[in-house]
Amino acid sequence: MAHSILLFGANGQVGHALQTSLARLGTVIACTREQIDFSQSSEDIAAALEVLTQQHKPTIIVNATAYTAVDRAQSEPNLAQRVNATTPGLLARAAQETGACMVHFSTDYVFKGDKLEPYVETDPTDPQSVYGQSKLDGEHAVASACARHLIFRTSWVVSAHGGNFLKTMLKLAQERDTLSVVSDQVGAPTSANLLASVTTQIVRVLAEQPDTDPRWGLYHLVAGGHTNWHAYACYVIAQARQAGWPIKIQDQAIHPIATKDYPVAAPRPLNSRLDTQKLCKAFDLTLPEWRVGVDEVLQALKSPA
Numbered sequence: 001m002a003h004s005i006l007l008f009g010a011n012g013q014v015g016h017a018l019q020t021s022l023a024r025l026g027t028v029i030a031c032t033r034e035q036i037d038f039s040q041s042s043e044d045i046a047a048a049l050e051v052l053t054q055q056h057k058p059t060i061i062v063n064a065t066a067y068t069a070v071d072r073a074q075s076e077p078n079l080a081q082r083v084n085a086t087t088p089g090l091l092a093r094a095a096q097e098t099g100a101c102m103v104h105f106s107t108d109y110v111f112k113g114d115k116l117e118p119y120v121e122t123d124p125t126d127p128q129s130v131y132g133q134s135k136l137d138g139e140h141a142v143a144s145a146c147a148r149h150l151i152f153r154t155s156w157v158v159s160a161h162g163g164n165f166l167k168t169m170l171k172l173a174q175e176r177d178t179l180s181v182v183s184d185q186v187g188a189p190t191s192a193n194l195l196a197s198v199t200t201q202i203v204r205v206l207a208e209q210p211d212t213d214p215r216w217g218l219y220h221l222v223a224g225g226h227t228n229w230h231a232y233a234c235y236v237i238a239q240a241r242q243a244g245w246p247i248k249i250q251d252q253a254i255h256p257i258a259t260k261d262y263p264v265a266a267p268r269p270l271n272s273r274l275d276t277q278k279l280c281k282a283f284d285l286t287l288p289e290w291r292v293g294v295d296e297v298l299q300a301l302k303s304p305a
């Protein structure tokens with residue numbers, strides 16, 4: 001069956017990658033802020049959704065939109081809540097009403113980050129930031145409005161498209177003599193391409209399955225292995241140097257620092273590791289190591305030298 005896929009957040013890191021991968025399943029209607037601004041009132045969102053669903057009769061609705069300015073969210077809680085929770089709930093309701101399934105993304109920030117092992121889906125949530133709380137509320141809004149839903153919690157997204165930590169490190173490494181990077185937060189950099197391709201594989205399997213299929217639900221989806229921000233920065237900079245980027249900084253001038261010495265508005269989890277066994281078992285997947293995705297992003301960016 002060729003699907004009609006409404007994709008929201010098509011200009012973001014993950015949305016951009018999904019545009020390509022979801023096209024394997026049918027027609028992708030790529031929606032950005034221009035089609036629906038997620039910060040509008042619920043009435044306006046519902047009216048805009050009505051037009052889109054009437055016109056395109058979607059069989060799959062995918063939401064890659066999010067208010068991702070984690071620190072700014074601390075002072076804009078209402079906006080973060082609307083974009084990350086209220087509007088996703090309305091999309092899920094529209095999916096339920098039109099018979100479509102709903103795909104949504106969430107985050108490691110729903111956890112406090114004090115567990116010593118990787119988090120599993122059933123671990124208690126305890127968001128420490130406005131962003132994390134809004135994303136958790138978004139999970140609940142989607143899950144309660146649409147039975148046939150998939151929610152993928154991910155972490156440390158990286159892509160050649162859009163802004164992210166890898167790109168910031170590359171830029172700073174070409175400009176600065178020294179850098180200080182947090183070394184006590186652990187997680188897995190996960191490429192938007194990996195997220196998009198796994199999402200597409202799973203949606204291909206599930207899109208026509210009934211709501212009684214036990215595979216609908218919440219999953220952790222991150223690349224294999226783990227690192228910390230400092231080691232990640234060192235890896236990116238070393239790889240870039242080897243590939244001929246005009247890197248200014250010396251390796252020994254990239255200093256590890258503690259989270260407490262890098263004050264930011266929103267607290268981050270120290271442990272962002274997510275256990276992916278539920279996903280791998282349900283869909284017979286093996287997820288590549290995080291370096292694979294990072295290498296691909298570096299290759300896609302290419303050296304400006």
Ligand SMILES: NC(=O)c1ccc[n+]([C@@H]2O[C@H](COP(=O)([O-])OP(=O)(O)OC[C@H]3O[C@@H](n4cnc5c(N)ncnc54)[C@H](OP(=O)(O)O)[C@@H]3O)[C@@H](O)[C@H]2O)c1
Pocket residue numbers: 009010011012013014015032033036037038039064065066067068083104105106107108135153154155156157158162163
């Ligand atoms: N980035 C990460 O490290 C990370 C980590 C864990 C989980 N996640 C989750 O992964 C998913 C995808 O994240 P991402 O990294 O792809 O995010 P992103 O690159 O920041 O993209 C978010 C998209 O949302 C759109 N958006 C924001 N506010 C909007 C509004 N009011 N109305 C309409 N569109 C709006 C943005 O549009 P504009 O381009 O017009 O601004 C952008 O295209 C999100 O659910 C996020 O919470 C991300």
